[in-house]
Amino acid sequence: MVTSRDVARLAGVSQSTVSYVMSGQRSISPETRRRVEEAMAALRFRPHAGARALASRRSRVVGLMVPFSPGADTTGVLPFIETIARCARERDHNVLLATEDEGAGALERLAGGALCDALVLMDIEAKDPRTAVAAGLELPVILIGVPEDTGQLTCVDLDFEQAGRLAVDELAACGHRRIVELGYPRALVRRDVNFVRRFGRGALAAARRHGIPYTRVTPEDAGRTAVDAALAEALALADGTDDLGLVVPEGRIVPAVLARLAESGLTPGRDLSVLAVCTDDAAEATHPPVSNISTEPRTVSRTAMDALFRLLEDGPEPARVGLVLPRLTRRHTTVPHPYPLP
Amino acid sequence: MVTSRDVARLAGVSQSTVSYVMSGQRSISPETRRRVEEAMAALRFRPHAGARALASRRSRVVGLMVPFSPGADTTGVLPFIETIARCARERDHNVLLATEDEGAGALERLAGGALCDALVLMDIEAKDPRTAVAAGLELPVILIGVPEDTGQLTCVDLDFEQAGRLAVDELAACGHRRIVELGYPRALVRRDVNFVRRFGRGALAAARRHGIPYTRVTPEDAGRTAVDAALAEALALADGTDDLGLVVPEGRIVPAVLARLAESGLTPGRDLSVLAVCTDDAAEATHPPVSNISTEPRTVSRTAMDALFRLLEDGPEPARVGLVLPRLTRRHTTVPHPYPLP
DNA sequence: GTGAAAGCGCTAACAA
């Protein structure tokens, strides 16, 4: 292995000078800097990460706990991981994975062993046992998702309340007099993730404001049969369909909904509206492309990482809840507005 | 921070004894072991990963380069990441992420900086610039995917040649006298990933053996329009459809194929057969569930990690190419065999 | 502007 001593020897300087050239913590004469940098390049020197972590008490690693557990739904986590990895690299950090099924203990393992300088936890539930542990660690923690009690933890998430509002506002503007939410699968509702409630709250408030009835149908699961049943129920709720606006907050079930409607001879965008909450990628992949409120995984992740590095660089700051605004895109499944928008 | 010295002091032993209790590299009297373990628990001691890596020259980290690059298709990589992370944890290792668009340089960064003890590279192309770099590193590297020139590198992949053979054998056994491959999107073919060729080679050989014509139609991309066009072409190739067996080696386009067939009034499993190559999860999620040859991402990953830890524990061993056998599952889209299987 | 030297918290060879 090539060490900084080797570099120092070749450059004819002391080992500490090599260190200072790397860190920039001391002013170095241009000539010295040049010689050191040439030596580093010539020897293809890479500082030993462990040694650096030991001496500097900084590992330059971000721990990421991803929502992998046996049987868990992992649709849509890739853009999060990807963006987080990328943000980390932009600031010369690395990402170490932990899986959710390792539980809160993994957080202590990562933090206690100085394996990482900060943690990102995804898929936070309303009462998440990890948050209490996370709060007790003496390193920055960012939650993606909002627990019931945020304590002193910084959270980032999509503004689901706003998403609910946006969905209802749009369907109302389309002229629908009846809005049905083909909701999250029962398992997700039971898991008590905060965003389910937040979305419903926003949607309901908006419906009340518009004086439009808002009903929710909960599919037993995300499978085809359950979705078909739920959709039948939703359609039954609207005697005719032409004033029906359908909100589908769970992106996974959208293809099944569209397929079923097609089989029933109903054309979304003409006979009724379907408005989904999902990533733009997913929305463009359905047939036909579904009008959607984007969940912005990349923006959420980037916001989270910005917060993380702020904590890492500027030290503790008051905990915040960062909510990312959802964005509406009209595609083919919502009927045209009956009157021009203001 | 709690160090092993603190533990030693509390347990009334020397610091090195604490180290030996952890590593098991020396026999320790039961009494001493008990006192040390109690002290460790009482102080909630976690060895400093950096210090340990520095002293032992082992980071206990596996570097994983995932196929994330702007615009890349990342469908199906999650089960790989998940399984790799899990296998690593089972052996008390951690996984550090690198993204593909960082290129070969990232490999040198991870290896040179002693950030990890071994590397796993996914999504290997036929002529992959990373393999040459990887071969020059002095740490174990496992490729998931097989490059043209494997050199001294260990590779693991699905046996795509066998998959092709299996697909054709099954469709022939179904009684089809005409097999069309609705192939990989053109971009993938151009990228020159080895498995595309291997699959075709196996399928073609089998078709020749059966004396059945085998034709390939290449969709321009994985989008709905391109798939529709390719499917039309495939159907045109078979004058009638009732002797047509359709092979779809690209899992992503299966839903579009099935949707299109449904729209055309054709029922797979009755009017023709559709046999996909995809994960079992994906196969069960289509409508109707598609007969498939599974790509076994979990078995492939586990095989890769087994090989990796063998290299890590038993030192260098001759490079191998480990091929995982694909598995056929009959679901609803292949017609029943006209005569009983042998 | 630069160097010498003292750690950081472990592992492992050496000694008893």
Added chain:
DNA sequence: TTGTTAGCGCTTTCAC
């Protein structure tokens, strides 16, 4: 069976 000690390759004071 256990203790002593010399590093591992950096960062960072202190001294010049």
